[in-house]
Amino acid sequence: MNLSAASYTLSKMLSRSSQLSGFAGASAFLLALFVSPPSHRQSIPPVSPPTSPNVAALGELLFNDTTLSEPGGMACVSCHDPSTGFSYPESGVNFVLGPVPGIVPGRFGNRKPPSAAYTPYLLTGVPYYDSNVQAYVGGLFWDGRASDTVEQAKAPFLNPNEMNNLLHNVGSPDMVVEKVKNGPSGPMFMLVYGVNVFQKPVSEVYTLIAQAISTFEASPKVSPFTSKYDAYLEGKATFTAQELLGLRLATGRWNGRNGLPYPVSAHCMDCHAISSDPSQGPDLWTNSCYANLGVPRNPNNPYYTMTDPTNNPVGYNPLGYDFIDFGLGDFLYPLMGLPPADLAEGDPLGIDGTFKAPSLRNVDKRPRQAFVKSYMHNGVFKSLKQVVHFYNTRNLTTVPGEVIDFTQPDPYANLKGKPLWPPPEWPSPLTLINPQGLRGGDDKGGSMGNEQIGNLGLTDYQENCIVAFLKTLSDGYFDPRAPEKP
Numbered sequence: 001m002n003l004s005a006a007s008y009t010l011s012k013m014l015s016r017s018s019q020l021s022g023f024a025g026a027s028a029f030l031l032a033l034f035v036s037p038p039s040h041r042q043s044i045p046p047v048s049p050p051t052s053p054n055v056a057a058l059g060e061l062l063f064n065d066t067t068l069s070e071p072g073g074m075a076c077v078s079c080h081d082p083s084t085g086f087s088y089p090e091s092g093v094n095f096v097l098g099p100v101p102g103i104v105p106g107r108f109g110n111r112k113p114p115s116a117a118y119t120p121y122l123l124t125g126v127p128y129y130d131s132n133v134q135a136y137v138g139g140l141f142w143d144g145r146a147s148d149t150v151e152q153a154k155a156p157f158l159n160p161n162e163m164n165n166l167l168h169n170v171g172s173p174d175m176v177v178e179k180v181k182n183g184p185s186g187p188m189f190m191l192v193y194g195v196n197v198f199q200k201p202v203s204e205v206y207t208l209i210a211q212a213i214s215t216f217e218a219s220p221k222v223s224p225f226t227s228k229y230d231a232y233l234e235g236k237a238t239f240t241a242q243e244l245l246g247l248r249l250a251t252g253r254w255n256g257r258n259g260l261p262y263p264v265s266a267h268c269m270d271c272h273a274i275s276s277d278p279s280q281g282p283d284l285w286t287n288s289c290y291a292n293l294g295v296p297r298n299p300n301n302p303y304y305t306m307t308d309p310t311n312n313p314v315g316y317n318p319l320g321y322d323f324i325d326f327g328l329g330d331f332l333y334p335l336m337g338l339p340p341a342d343l344a345e346g347d348p349l350g351i352d353g354t355f356k357a358p359s360l361r362n363v364d365k366r367p368r369q370a371f372v373k374s375y376m377h378n379g380v381f382k383s384l385k386q387v388v389h390f391y392n393t394r395n396l397t398t399v400p401g402e403v404i405d406f407t408q409p410d411p412y413a414n415l416k417g418k419p420l421w422p423p424p425e426w427p428s429p430l431t432l433i434n435p436q437g438l439r440g441g442d443d444k445g446g447s448m449g450n451e452q453i454g455n456l457g458l459t460d461y462q463e464n465c466i467v468a469f470l471k472t473l474s475d476g477y478f479d480p481r482a483p484e485k486p
């Protein structure tokens with residue numbers, strides 16, 4: 001995790017933490033103890049991000065400005081490239097590692113870069129317990145530690161494992177502001193914010209930098225809504241039989257939204273939600289909820305080997321291979337004045353090992369067919385087929401019908417077959433979705449919520465259809481500026 005940026009965000013949020021550990025914290029705590037298993041069926045209305053063409057154009061310059069790292073050479077775009085839907089552009093790194101290198105040789109982050117697209121539309125704020133979704137929701141990064149895209153954009157510049165603007169081992173906004181002033185984005189910055197803008201206090205200028213980047217992320221250049229799915233919604237594209245079945249399976253509805261239940265559901269929409277009422281705003285394919293899917297460790301996570309404090313005093317990994325990513329738990333517990341997840345007694349909020357459900361837009365977008373993308377917070381999966389197969393079979397073994405029960409003290413004792421997947425990175429039955437691997441239930445209530453993942457009972461063909469549907473979420477299917485055909 002990004003230590004300096006986390007503490008930076010933390011200090012920004014200290015005023016909120018008193019609120020959190022007061023009423024909101026207490027009620028969230030009680031809710032977490034007394035609610036039934038999550039059903040995640042609600043969507044969260046999209047945010048309407050600010051738009052301004054000039055500011056967005058400046059944001060684009062800053063996003064692509066490779067003079068803003070220390071040493072120079074790395075920009076936001078280095079890890080969030082349009083060709084991959086604003087995620088990582090090097091196939092080899094995605095295939096072998098998952099988490100990616102920073103500007104200083106030998107330094108790596110601990111997580112995979114998610115897509116930066118559509119993020120200004122996502123639910124903002126410190127993650128909180130939402131009783132409709134029945135889960136924690138909101139915030140940016142895999143663990144919610146940035147409350148919005150403006151706060152988010154301030155972090156990578158100061159992260160030792162990313163753009164590394166550090167002075168005496170402390171993240172230095174001054175260094176970034178100085179670089180903007182003297183670099184290729186400087187003139188445009190003064191054009192947009194005034195010739196005297198660099199006389200303002202550094203913290204104000206730093207916020208303007210982040211706001212411009214955020215406005216760019218919200219603009220049609222990054223978040224264009226030009227996928228085949230968007231065209232399909234407008235009646236301008238027809239889905240193939242596979243894509244349509246994939247949509248039905250992903251949503252569990254005949255019409256792919258709010259209609260009659262489809263007989264088979266993969267429950268994707270329970271977390272990667274769209275609104276039942278399309279007039280509420282565009283479909284983001286997430287309700288920003290947090291969940292522990294039981295994703296295995298990524299044995300090739302380069303962060304495991306970054307154990308040397310002399311080379312990397314701020315961003316090194318003191319735990320080596322014992323490092324476990326607790327996701328939301330590592331962020332929220334310290335914020336509430338409680339010990340971090342790995343030291344805490346138990347997990348009173350049920351958040352350890354949970355990560356934010358990302359938008360599914362552009363999950364497949366890649367520059368060529370053979371290009372490999374990595375998936376999940378640690379990048380352990382290398383294809384969408386693998387991801388969907390994991391959702392379908394996490395709790396199964398090589399013996400047909402055998403189901404692993406993660407609520408048992410030793411879930412792997414007495415198994416007749418070999419588990420199909422390595423154990424979860426954080427196998428807590430408290431936070432694993434569907435730890436018993438129960439199958440059945442439907443969208444009409446009842447045991448709903450207990451069968452979201454692990455043993456979905458999908459056929460190979462149905463898995464492929466879901467993948468075919470996910471591919472319809474890639475932008476660039478149509479050009480919004482092209483004149484309509486008569």
Ligand code: HEC
Pocket residue numbers: 001002063074075076077078079080100101102103109111112113114115116119139140141142143149152153154156157161162163213358
């Ligand atoms: C060295 C690679 C790298 C660089 C450079 C980088 N990022 Fe990221 N980005 C990541 C990683 C890794 C994460 C996930 C980190 C986490 O969740 O702890 C991330 C997360 C994000 C997210 C959050 C997405 C979400 O769904 O929550 C946004 C937005 C983003 N980056 C934008 C930016 C911007 C803007 C810049 C430039 C100021 C930038 N990134 C520079 C690797 C990078």
Ligand code: HEC
Pocket residue numbers: 040114115250266267268269270271272289290291292293295355356357358360363374375376377378384387388391433452453466
């Ligand atoms: C219980 C909530 C939940 C359900 C149900 C769910 N997801 Fe997810 N999804 C998540 C979370 C949380 C993550 C991130 C998990 C992690 O990194 O550990 C995720 C990650 C993903 C990713 C990786 C995205 C990336 O950029 O790395 C894909 C693809 C995906 N889900 C597709 C699906 C599909 C397809 C389905 C239905 C078969 C589905 N999900 C069902 C919550 C859910």
